[in-house]
Amino acid sequence: MAWIYLILAGIFECGWAIGLKYADGWTKVVPSVLTVIAMAASFWLLSTAMKTIPVGTAYAVWTGIGTVGVAILGMILFGESHDIMRILCLLLIVTGIVGLKVFSQA
Template sequence: MAWVYLVIAGLFEIGWAIGLKYTEGFTRILPTTLTVGAMVISVALLGLALRDLPVGTGYAIWTGIGTVGTALLGIYLFGDPATVLRLVCIGLIVTGIAGLKLVS
């Protein structure tokens, strides 16, 4: 169950990272509320996952999911550059996440 919590926590991390863009510096109430809610849920689920997973593995995978998801959504939603080198680097992060899962 810890891995399920961790993956969902990572998805909420993507949500709050993308949500920050829509808060416009925390001046818009609905996006700010949703973003803060996603932050709380993400950290709470990470905490639940870390009851059974090593902290280094859990934290690295949580941030990796957030990093990859946020980078890909930044490309899709905001027109961030999708250069070959950037996509290769994202792929390396995914490889690292998979590696940590395999050795845990």
């Protein structure tokens, strides 16, 4: 169950990172409120996952999911670069995340 919490925490991290863009410096109320809710959910889920998953593994997976997710959403939502080298680098991050899960004791 801890790994499910951790994956959900990473998804909420993507939500709040993208939410920061839409909140426009906290000047838009609805995106700002949704961003704060996503932040709280992400941190709560991360802290719950860390009860059984080692802190280094949990944090690396959480940030990795956030990094890859936000990069992909940036490409889709904001037309950011999607050149092959950028995609290959994201695949390296995914490989690291999978490796941490495979070799984790939790």
